[in-house]
Amino acid sequence: MEVKKxxxxxxSVRNTNPLVFxxxxxxxxxxxxxxxxxxxxxxxxxxxxxxxxxxASIAGALVxxxxxxxxxxxxxxxxxxxxxxxxxxxxxFDPVGAGATAYRTDxxxxxxxxxxxxxxxxxxxxxxxVSGESWSIKGVDSVSTDKNxxxxxxxxxxxxxxxxxxxxxxxxxxxxENTYLNKNGHPMLTKVTGTGCLLTSVIGAFSAGHQDLFLxxxxxxxxxxxxxxxxxxxxxxxxxxxxxxxxxxxxxxISPADIQQYSKIEEA
Amino acid sequence: MEVKKxxxxxxSVRNTNPLVFxxxxxxxxxxxxxxxxxxxxxxxxxxxxxxxxxxASIAGALVxxxxxxxxxxxxxxxxxxxxxxxxxxxxxFDPVGAGATAYRTDxxxxxxxxxxxxxxxxxxxxxxxVSGESWSIKGVDSVSTDKNxxxxxxxxxxxxxxxxxxxxxxxxxxxxENTYLNKNGHPMLTKVTGTGCLLTSVIGAFSAGHQDLFLxxxxxxxxxxxxxxxxxxxxxxxxxxxxxxxxxxxxxxISPADIQQYSKIEEA
Amino acid sequence: MEVKKxxxxxxSVRNTNPLVFxxxxxxxxxxxxxxxxxxxxxxxxxxxxxxxxxxASIAGALVxxxxxxxxxxxxxxxxxxxxxxxxxxxxxFDPVGAGATAYRTDxxxxxxxxxxxxxxxxxxxxxxxVSGESWSIKGVDSVSTDKNxxxxxxxxxxxxxxxxxxxxxxxxxxxxENTYLNKNGHPMLTKVTGTGCLLTSVIGAFSAGHQDLFLxxxxxxxxxxxxxxxxxxxxxxxxxxxxxxxxxxxxxxISPADIQQYSKIEEA
Numbered sequence: 001m002e003v004k005k006x007x008x009x010x011x012s013v014r015n016t017n018p019l020v021f022x023x024x025x026x027x028x029x030x031x032x033x034x035x036x037x038x039x040x041x042x043x044x045x046x047x048x049x050x051x052x053x054x055x056a057s058i059a060g061a062l063v064x065x066x067x068x069x070x071x072x073x074x075x076x077x078x079x080x081x082x083x084x085x086x087x088x089x090x091x092x093f094d095p096v097g098a099g100a101t102a103y104r105t106d107x108x109x110x111x112x113x114x115x116x117x118x119x120x121x122x123x124x125x126x127x128x129x130v131s132g133e134s135w136s137i138k139g140v141d142s143v144s145t146d147k148n149x150x151x152x153x154x155x156x157x158x159x160x161x162x163x164x165x166x167x168x169x170x171x172x173x174x175x176x177e178n179t180y181l182n183k184n185g186h187p188m189l190t191k192v193t194g195t196g197c198l199l200t201s202v203i204g205a206f207s208a209g210h211q212d213l214f215l216x217x218x219x220x221x222x223x224x225x226x227x228x229x230x231x232x233x234x235x236x237x238x239x240x241x242x243x244x245x246x247x248x249x250x251x252x253x254i255s256p257a258d259i260q261q262y263s264k265i266e267e268a
Numbered sequence: 269m270e271v272k273k274x275x276x277x278x279x280s281v282r283n284t285n286p287l288v289f290x291x292x293x294x295x296x297x298x299x300x301x302x303x304x305x306x307x308x309x310x311x312x313x314x315x316x317x318x319x320x321x322x323x324a325s326i327a328g329a330l331v332x333x334x335x336x337x338x339x340x341x342x343x344x345x346x347x348x349x350x351x352x353x354x355x356x357x358x359x360x361f362d363p364v365g366a367g368a369t370a371y372r373t374d375x376x377x378x379x380x381x382x383x384x385x386x387x388x389x390x391x392x393x394x395x396x397x398v399s400g401e402s403w404s405i406k407g408v409d410s411v412s413t414d415k416n417x418x419x420x421x422x423x424x425x426x427x428x429x430x431x432x433x434x435x436x437x438x439x440x441x442x443x444x445e446n447t448y449l450n451k452n453g454h455p456m457l458t459k460v461t462g463t464g465c466l467l468t469s470v471i472g473a474f475s476a477g478h479q480d481l482f483l484x485x486x487x488x489x490x491x492x493x494x495x496x497x498x499x500x501x502x503x504x505x506x507x508x509x510x511x512x513x514x515x516x517x518x519x520x521x522i523s524p525a526d527i528q529q530y531s532k533i534e535e536a
Numbered sequence: 537m538e539v540k541k542x543x544x545x546x547x548s549v550r551n552t553n554p555l556v557f558x559x560x561x562x563x564x565x566x567x568x569x570x571x572x573x574x575x576x577x578x579x580x581x582x583x584x585x586x587x588x589x590x591x592a593s594i595a596g597a598l599v600x601x602x603x604x605x606x607x608x609x610x611x612x613x614x615x616x617x618x619x620x621x622x623x624x625x626x627x628x629f630d631p632v633g634a635g636a637t638a639y640r641t642d643x644x645x646x647x648x649x650x651x652x653x654x655x656x657x658x659x660x661x662x663x664x665x666v667s668g669e670s671w672s673i674k675g676v677d678s679v680s681t682d683k684n685x686x687x688x689x690x691x692x693x694x695x696x697x698x699x700x701x702x703x704x705x706x707x708x709x710x711x712x713e714n715t716y717l718n719k720n721g722h723p724m725l726t727k728v729t730g731t732g733c734l735l736t737s738v739i740g741a742f743s744a745g746h747q748d749l750f751l752x753x754x755x756x757x758x759x760x761x762x763x764x765x766x767x768x769x770x771x772x773x774x775x776x777x778x779x780x781x782x783x784x785x786x787x788x789x790i791s792p793a794d795i796q797q798y799s800k801i802e803e804a
Binding site: 025026027028030031066068069070071084097100101102104169190191192193194236238239240241242245 | 294297298301302305306311313314315316318319322323326340504507512513514515516517518519522532
């Protein structure tokens with residue numbers, strides 16, 4: 001893995017300002033838009049079926065997030081997804097809460113059937129649920145070793161024929177053949193809502209204009225995790241309230257040199 | 269009132285991370301989720317009728333907030349509320365703007381008819397409107413004495429057979445028999461949108477797993493008000509913009525010792 | 537242009553706390569409400585057709601923003617707009633993304649046909665699209681000179697019979713006869729989502745209770761731009777994350793004296 005490539009992908013996001021079209025949940029719209037703007041991308045949000053196909057056709061990447069589903073939004077997701085597929089635009093999918101309710105699990109599976117998805121990002125339980133593995137994180141801590149999560153990422157990537165990104169204490173990217181591990185990040189990310197959702201959209205920003213999304217996905221993870229680490233180094237950060245603006249600042253200020261210095265990537 | 273009990277209820281929220289299911293308005297979803305996470309609870313937001321009953325059945329508390337109503341959401345609230353009632357899960361209700369439009373007043377009353385609510389939190393005008401008292405805050409300053417608000421809390425609690433929390437310059441909790449007054453808090457809370465809504469959800473976090481919600485409600489008020497006071501003590505806080513992250517930090521950092529030191533609770 | 541009048545309009549917002557009713561997009565609801573509160577106005581958000589007319593009738597200004605359109609919301613906008621027209625309440629319109637999709641362009645035109653709008657605020661491309669001028673910003677930098685934007689503002693104001701506000705590197709206000717230019721502001725505003733949307737709502741706050749909205753519109757632009765400049769002077773502001781709370785603080789703290797000292801207004 002040449003870390004320099006990650007830095008040049010970051011530069012490329014900032015130089016091309018890709019339009020990332022997000023059909024996402026109402027909790028994270030503002031945070032996602034601000035995170036994408038800070039990074040250098042151009043966010044647009046909409047969940048209207050009436051413009052979903054049009055908007056997807058002019059986007060650099062489409063992000064589908066099922067965090068606060070409703071029937072009209074699902075229709076918009078399918079229309080946008082099919083339009084993105086037609087136009088060769090990458091689709092990044094975040095199956096928030098798949099497994100928590102039947103509605104979420106069923107919708108996630110429906111999207112995967114009707115839309116060709118390029119990257120799926122979720123926690124281990126969500127990925128297991130959409131890929132049909134039986135898996136439960138809560139209370140089964142012994143199961144969630146790095147080894148097992150790595151195997152889950154690989155098998156899900158093969159089964160779903162996509163790049164799979166599993167985030168948690170460590171983060172994994174697999175294309176079914178190769179699997180990498182990223183150890184950047186900070187537990188404070190779990191104390192701010194939507195940090196997983198924004199990461200999914202950041203993968204979208206890195207993916208625009210690319211065919212093979214393995215390196216863009218790994219680049220997004222690494223950039224994001226280091227930005228969180230840099231934010232936590234600020235003396236003024238004493239909790240999740242002060243972390244949030246500091247993290248957005250770091251997404252804005254992070255440089256290829258920071259990535260070169262701090263990246264923690266391993267083959268899994 | 270033993271203030272130590274409030275500290276142990278706070279510890280209990282942090283140790284049990286209760287799932288608080290919020291069907292709430294689109295203005296405050298992000299702020300509410302971040303406030304609950306900072307405090308130690310696990311927030312989930314949804315307003316889909318398709319999963320309302322399922323989600324309520326796995327939650328520790330259900331919060332219904334009518335700040336940006338629409339018909340599908342009302343349906344979700346009723347379904348979630350009935351499911352919570354069936355499963356013995358506390359329902360906390362925030363009748364935002366009841367009295368401002370007929371739609372809000374009617375919906376608030378419909379929810380109170382179809383769902384058994386455990387705690388209602390609102391300002392004096394909202395509580396008066398849902399409990400059928402004639403009351404107007406604007407221009408009738410002489411009426412809103414502590415004495416009158418205390419009586420309103422008590423009569424509404426008796427009429428609606430719930431705990432009633434009325435917030436304003438001072439805050440009141442009544443179960444119809446006992447009424448307590450809390451003087452913690454800071455006027456800057458009125459300059460940030462959704463601080464009332466988040467408080468309602470924090471009452472939800474403190475209520476999870478309890479039968480008698482009088483002390484959990486009073487604990488939520490006290491913790492919340494002291495967190496605001498602690499945030500205002502920071503030199504960097506010079507307006508509502510800097511107050512917001514500082515307040516979230518304090519919800520994260522506040523300790524039982526802070527509560528012991530700063531609580532201002534009186535019998536009303 | 538007497539700058540002192542801007543300061544007294546700001547004082548008037550703070551003294552009268554006008555109720556600004558926003559039917560706006562889900563990305564900016566929280567930021568808009570917090571910005572309006574900081575300035576001294578009273579925000580309310582709703583997109584329910586069931587209360588749109590009622591809510592508009594009690595508001596000081598109505599703001600319509602099509603950033604995340606859906607059919608029910610459009611219905612609410614029309615109902616609220618007609619009610620505002622009946623009650624003599626100013627309607628401020630933000631045609632977010634007009635021209636990007638047919639749905640947005642068509643909806644913007646429909647609103648302008650069915651509702652009498654007092655002020656429209658957008659970027660040059662949006663204003664051109666709703667006023668039927670052919671215009672494209674991207675890739676046509678030579679076209680977007682101050683001279684041309686000024687002419688666009690004037691012709692759109694005449695065609696649409698409203699005040700037109702065009703924001704960009706410089707900002708323009710035209711009533712079709714007189715056109716003014718404001719050079720306050722800072723590029724960091726473009727790195728935070730919804731700063732255009734909030735500005736539209738701030739125009740609403742300044743417009744409440746006025747018949748001629750030319751000076752209120754110019755006052756809003758000037759106050760907003762100076763607040764951004766003041767925020768950027770803070771040493772703690774190092775990116776869009778720290779800018780956001782600092783900007784809200786400045787909307788809260790900005791004084792008529794600041795406006796007197798920093799305003800950059802010219803006749804265009």
